[in-house]
Amino acid sequence: xxxxxxxxxxxxxxxxxxxxxxxxxxxxxxxxxxxxxxxxxxxxxxxxxxxxxxxxxxxxxxxxxxxxxxxxxxxxxxxxxxxxxxxxxxxxxxxxxxxxxxxxxxxxxxxxxxxxxxxxxxxxxxxxxxxxxxxxxxxxxxxxxxxxxxxxxxxxxxxxxxxxxxxxxxxxxxxxxxxxxxxxxxxxxxxxxxxxxxxxxxxxxxxxxxxxxxxxxxxxxxxxxxxxxxxxxxxxxxxxxxxxxxxxxxxxxxxxxxxxxxxxxxxxxxxxxxxxxxxxxxxxxxxxxxxxxxxxxxxxxxxxxxxxxxxxxxxxxxxxxxxxxxxxxxxxxxxxxxxxxxxxxxxxxxxxxxxxxxxxxxxxxxxxxxxxxxxxxxxxxxxxxxxxxxxxxxxxxxxxxxxxx
Numbered sequence: 001x002x003x004x005x006x007x008x009x010x011x012x013x014x015x016x017x018x019x020x021x022x023x024x025x026x027x028x029x030x031x032x033x034x035x036x037x038x039x040x041x042x043x044x045x046x047x048x049x050x051x052x053x054x055x056x057x058x059x060x061x062x063x064x065x066x067x068x069x070x071x072x073x074x075x076x077x078x079x080x081x082x083x084x085x086x087x088x089x090x091x092x093x094x095x096x097x098x099x100x101x102x103x104x105x106x107x108x109x110x111x112x113x114x115x116x117x118x119x120x121x122x123x124x125x126x127x128x129x130x131x132x133x134x135x136x137x138x139x140x141x142x143x144x145x146x147x148x149x150x151x152x153x154x155x156x157x158x159x160x161x162x163x164x165x166x167x168x169x170x171x172x173x174x175x176x177x178x179x180x181x182x183x184x185x186x187x188x189x190x191x192x193x194x195x196x197x198x199x200x201x202x203x204x205x206x207x208x209x210x211x212x213x214x215x216x217x218x219x220x221x222x223x224x225x226x227x228x229x230x231x232x233x234x235x236x237x238x239x240x241x242x243x244x245x246x247x248x249x250x251x252x253x254x255x256x257x258x259x260x261x262x263x264x265x266x267x268x269x270x271x272x273x274x275x276x277x278x279x280x281x282x283x284x285x286x287x288x289x290x291x292x293x294x295x296x297x298x299x300x301x302x303x304x305x306x307x308x309x310x311x312x313x314x315x316x317x318x319x320x321x322x323x324x325x326x327x328x329x330x331x332x333x334x335x336x337x338x339x340x341x342x343x344x345x346x347x348x349x350x351x352x353x354x355x356x357x358x359x360x361x362x363x364x365x366x367x368x369x370x371x372x373x374x375x376x377x378x379x380x381x382x383x384x385x386x387x388x389x390x391x392x393x394x395x396x397x398x399x400x401x402x403x404x405x
Contacts, residue, residue: 018350018354019063020060020063020064022350022351022354022355022357022358023056023059023060023063023358025351025355026056026351026355026358027056029271029273029351029355030052030056030273030274030275051111051113051114051274052114052273052274052359054104054105054108055111055114055116055120055358055359056358056359057098057101057104057105058105058108058119058120058123058124059117059119059120059123059358059359060098061095061098061105061123062119062120062122062123062167062171063119064092064094064095064098065095065164065167065168066167066168066171067094068092068094068095068164069092070161070164071157071161071164072091072092072095072160072161072164073089073090073091073092073156073157073160073161074089074090074157075087075088075089075090075153075154075157076088076089076090084148085148085150086147086148087147087148087149087150087153088142088147088153089141089142089153089156089157091160099141102138102139103139105123106127106135106138106139110124112362113361113362113363114359114360114361114362115359115360115361115362115365116358116359117357117358117359118171118176118179118180118183118357119358120358120359121170122167122170122171122176123167125166125170126163126166126167126170127163129166130159130163134159137155137156137159138159138160138163141156142156183357187353187354187357188353190353190370191346191349191350191353191354193372194267194346194349194352194353194372195346195349196375197265197267197372197373197375198210198265198285198342198345198346200375200376200378201264201265201285201376202334202336202342203336203378203379204264204376204378204379205264205287205288205289205336206288206289206335206336207287207288207289207333207334207335207336208264208285208286208287208288208333208334208336209285209286209287209288209291209292209294209297209332209333209334210283210284210285210294210330210331210332210334210345211283211284211285211286211294211297211298211301211318211320211331212281212282212283212318212319212320212331212348213281213282213284213298213301213302213316213317213318213319213320214279214280214281214282214316214317214319215243215246215247215279215280215282215305215314215315215316215317216243216276216277216278216279216280216314216315216316217239217242217243217277217278217279217310217313217314217315218313218314218315239277239278240270240272240278240363240364240367243270243278243279243280244270246305246309246310246314247268247280249309250301250304250305250309251266253304257304259297259300259301260301260304262286262287262290262291263284263285263286263373264285264286264287264376265283265284265285265372265373265376266282266283266284266285266371266372266373267282267283267349267352267371267372267373268280268281268282268370268371268372269281269282269352269353269369269370269371270364270367270368270369270370271355271356271364271369272360272361272363272364278364281351281352284297284301288333288334288335292333294320294323294331294332294333295318295320295321298318298320298321299318301316302316302318319331320332328344328347329341329344330342330343330344330345330346330347330348331345331348352370356369
């Protein structure tokens with residue numbers, strides 16, 4: 001493989017799913033509900049519920065502030081005919097859309113049912129340094145100001161730039177930077193476990209099929225269309241115990257079910273969203289030399305979940321059905337030497353390992369949310385040599401690996 005081709009493949013590698021990209025995926029997860037059965041999987045799109053939307057938008061604002069210029073707003077002077085001067089505000093493009101509903105962010109109260117992440121804490125802490133008059137200035141901005149009011153416009157400029165400075169100071173506090181490092185280290189350690197499992201399987205099998213699915217309990221349509229304020233109105237506390245019991249039954253089928261007993265590895269991540277309730281993301285791995293049709297495999301598992309395990313109360317979404325539409329397809333059949341597609345696979349682990357950093361519902365915070373199967377025993381290397389593909393593709397470390405949308 002020549003250097004020109006190598007450089008082209010390097011450029012095709014996606015960036016790690018973190019920061020704003022990760023927050024975008026979190027937003028997607030909270031706006032969509034998986035519906036359907038093992039044959040036809042559908043996704044219902046809803047607006048963000050009023051519990052998590054302020055948290056997401058505050059976190060987004062802080063992330064933009066950390067990447068924005070020192071001054072997030074500047075005064076623009078317009079020279080008019082006859083020597084008159086008018087003024088306007090020029091906000092950094094990254095925060096303009098967020099300013100449309102800025103009043104809601106400022107007035108939003110903390111929800112006792114949710115533990116918010118560092119970014120949201122930074123926003124809320126910064127607001128505490130503003131008087132009521134200052135908060136009104138942030139909310140109203142140019143409203144009520146004459147275009148000739150130089151003093152009034154400068155006050156708004158100072159308020160917003162002070163907000164940015166205060167947020168940055170909070171994010172750069174030694175104790176906060178230490179918390180961020182610890183958070184990142186925990187996420188990296190969890191992702192490392194996922195990668196080690198996948199790599200161990202590639203050591204034992206020349207091809208591995210990765211089936212990616214989401215499992216939940218059915219939600220009634222009335223619940224999905226409401227914007228409720230109380231988390232208890234959405235789902236019983238017993239539902240987490242019930243869905244975990246259902247998962248145990250599904251994994252127990254590895255002992256006797258013709259398909260499930262061929263599972264060579266699994267990764268499970270439990271999560272809670274207001275729209276979907278308690279659910280879990282799952283990877284099931286199979287020997288690619290023994291099985292070929294990943295979607296057929298997923299449909300069998302979905303049918304087990306919907307009919308046998310939950311007795312008609314479950315719903316399963318098969319991600320493999322739309323794998324061809326992914327920009328970085330890291331599921332389906334992956335050859336042991338296809339390092340590029342393995343990197344795409346490793347990128348898909350980022351969401352399940354990092355998503356809780358922005359906020360987490362307290363009803364799941366203390367629960368065991370992550371499950372991995374044990375590493376397989378190494379197999380003998382004796383036998384026919386393996387075929388190699390993408391042999392010369394450079395390896396990429398954890399700082400360069402990637403994720404799937």
